[in-house]
Amino acid sequence: MHAFEELVERHRDVVVRVAARTVGEDEAEDVAQDAFLRAFHRLDQFRDEAAFRTWLLQITHNTALSAAGSRVPVEPLDGEPAGAPRTPADQLESRERARRLDVKLKGLSPAHRIVLVLRDVEGLSYEEIADVTETPLGSVKARLHRARGELIELLRANTYDWDLPA
Amino acid sequence: MSDETAEPPLTPAELRVRALLEGMREAPAPGASLLPARVALTARWQRSTRRVLLGLATTVEAMAGGMASLAGRRRRR
Numbered sequence: 001m002h003a004f005e006e007l008v009e010r011h012r013d014v015v016v017r018v019a020a021r022t023v024g025e026d027e028a029e030d031v032a033q034d035a036f037l038r039a040f041h042r043l044d045q046f047r048d049e050a051a052f053r054t055w056l057l058q059i060t061h062n063t064a065l066s067a068a069g070s071r072v073p074v075e076p077l078d079g080e081p082a083g084a085p086r087t088p089a090d091q092l093e094s095r096e097r098a099r100r101l102d103v104k105l106k107g108l109s110p111a112h113r114i115v116l117v118l119r120d121v122e123g124l125s126y127e128e129i130a131d132v133t134e135t136p137l138g139s140v141k142a143r144l145h146r147a148r149g150e151l152i153e154l155l156r157a158n159t160y161d162w163d164l165p166a
Numbered sequence: 167m168s169d170e171t172a173e174p175p176l177t178p179a180e181l182r183v184r185a186l187l188e189g190m191r192e193a194p195a196p197g198a199s200l201l202p203a204r205v206a207l208t209a210r211w212q213r214s215t216r217r218v219l220l221g222l223a224t225t226v227e228a229m230a231g232g233m234a235s236l237a238g239r240r241r242r243r
Contacts, residue, residue, distance in 0.1 A: 008202040036205040120187035165178035
């Protein structure tokens with residue numbers, strides 16, 4: 001049990017962040033807990049230590065999709081986003097940008113959002129994303145390309161200065 | 167031979183989007199500090215409950231088997 005607690009400690013941030021991008025921050029912790037518990041009860045089925053994060057994120061993704069599918073999504077326009085505190089000014093700017101970016105991300109379809117989050121936020125490889133989303137590699141690449149294009153369009157349609165090159 | 171897993175070249179706008187999204191990784195997961203303790207507690211509780219239920223099911227199964235056996239003997243008499 002102690003070893004599993006250490007695994008939860010090690011992976012909790014990525015699991016909560018990925019869950020939050022699908023169900024929103026209010027429900028992310030509950031989804032993360034549910035995903036960890038599902039993983040715990042299936043640990044005997046797991047063999048490849050190197051792919052633990054991928055396996056765990058696959059469970060997280062499926063748990064988050066189930067949770068999101070069971071209720072009407074709510075767009076959080078206000079509230080405290082997660083920020084990266086540096087100086088107070090940086091902190092404020094970072095929070096505001098993260099809040100606005102999160103709102104824009106929610107404008108993407110769940111299938112596009114998850115590949116973009118796994119690739120650009122979490123830094124997973126194409127193969128890992130294909131495993132997590134149970135999607136062929138070619139589809140992952142195509143979705144990622146479309147998702148980036150859609151997000152660029154969404155950001156350009158906004159008055160906030162995202163510092164986007166033409 | 168082309169590498170199917172290689173990252174295709176990104177446009178300047180795509181690179182900017184990637185940089186913006188990478189910034190979200192720095193953000194700490196909100197309210198996750200108590201998660202390991204909560205998960206461990208719930209997992210222990212679920213495991214104990216499973217054991218109890220499994221034990222109960224085994225006992226009920228054994229009792230049912232015993233009663234069926236007794237009923238069979240009575241019918242044979």
